[in-house]
Amino acid sequence: MTTTSDDNARPRRGRRRLKIGAVALAGVTATALGVTVWQDGTAKPSTTAADSARVGIATVTKTDLSDDQTLSGTLGYSKAAPVKGARSGLVTWLPASGATVSRGRTLYKVDNVPVPVFYGGTPLYRTLNARGTTGPDVRVVADNLKQLGYDIGVQPGAGTWVTQHPTDTGTADTSDGTAAPSASAAPSPAPTPTPTATSVKVKEGDGVLTADLIAAIRRWQVHVGMPATGVLGIGDVTVQSGAVRVGAVQAQRGDDATGALMTVSSTVKKVSVPVDATQVGTMSRGDRVTVTLPDNSTVRGTVDVVGSAAADNSQGDTGGSASGQLTVTVSVPDTGAVRKLTSAPVQVAFTSESHKGVLAVPVGALLALSEGGYAVQLPGGRLIAVKTGMFAKGLVEISGAGVTAGTKVETTS
Incomplete structure (x- = not known):
């Protein structure tokens, strides 16, 4: 049987490849939309529910990814x-x-x-x-x-x-x-008993x-x-x-x-942020944060203190279960916007990890391979094996031979 160029591009490992419409990683569960199987790299893909679901086209982009969370805090002076x-x-x-x-x-x-x-x-x-x-x-x-x-x-x-x-x-x-x-070099009188x-x-x-x-x-x-x-x-x-x-x-x-x-x-205004004890592990003294003020302007801040004693916030919780909270203190510069405020509610964005200038695609563009690892699929059907990095805000960092900024890949719609 005559094979096409796309057929030749598929690995001939004698093992099945499992296409999954969405990927579960880092505790995120996705629904398997369907499978298409190749054997010996000779069969053409069949039309299945998974194929019909993968109708979107995404572009590999070079971008900055960061893993952040935004929490509520209070700007004010220290406790009197x-x-x-x-x-x-x-x-x-x-x-x-x-x-x-x-x-x-x-x-x-x-x-x-x-x-x-x-x-x-x-x-x-x-x-x-x-x-x-x-x-x-x-x-x-x-x-x-x-x-x-x-x-x-x-x-x-x-x-x-x-x-x-x-x-x-x-x-x-x-x-x-x-x-x-x-x-003085002059002789002193006899000392008084001491x-x-x-x-x-x-x-x-x-x-x-x-x-x-x-x-x-x-x-x-x-x-x-x-x-x-x-x-x-x-x-x-x-x-x-x-x-x-x-x-x-x-x-x-x-x-x-x-x-x-x-x-x-x-005299220095600071921001106090209550944080669940389970979330505080990614925060350290010296970390940079972004503070959003009531007028939606932002100022940069620095984590000063990460509390070590968790306060029980279970009072009033009828469910009977509540995680302890720690207080994270953030210092902010004395800018004009902050100087006008004595006390105010603010939003604080914490960034625990950041990757600059990486290649990324939507998470739905990933395919899990039955033999392990991940791939992306080009519009013509060809698979390119990739390594994954950071997941953030629906995007995933990828790298691999043949993956460049601007590459078009299929994704779930």
């Missing part, structure tokens, strides 16, 4: 945190609601003495008046004064041994066991209350209107994670300064 005074006295000044207070600026006043904002993670939990005192609270003071432009001298590094004099604010001894030189000095080892993350740092504290106190003692006590500054936005002001002038004064939040 309370501020309580830690120094006895009366409140004599408070900021206005909505005010922004940055490093070194006054958040409130007690007995007409400013209580400035320092940035850090450790509040002042003791009186810092002893030369050689070490700890993370000292590091907060040293870092903030340095950022404010004050010369704090050289801070001893981790592993350094320093001598601590409990009530002395003079020149500190240094780590190598030798005393730091005094400010408590026994002790040697302590500086830990990672600790600061040291050196003579230079004490002098910097005095200079700073003069500038901000505090008594220039060189000593800082509990409640003399309020330590925040960064600049704060004043929320509700609860206290009034004349109130006891040790009570609740106000609430503050971060």
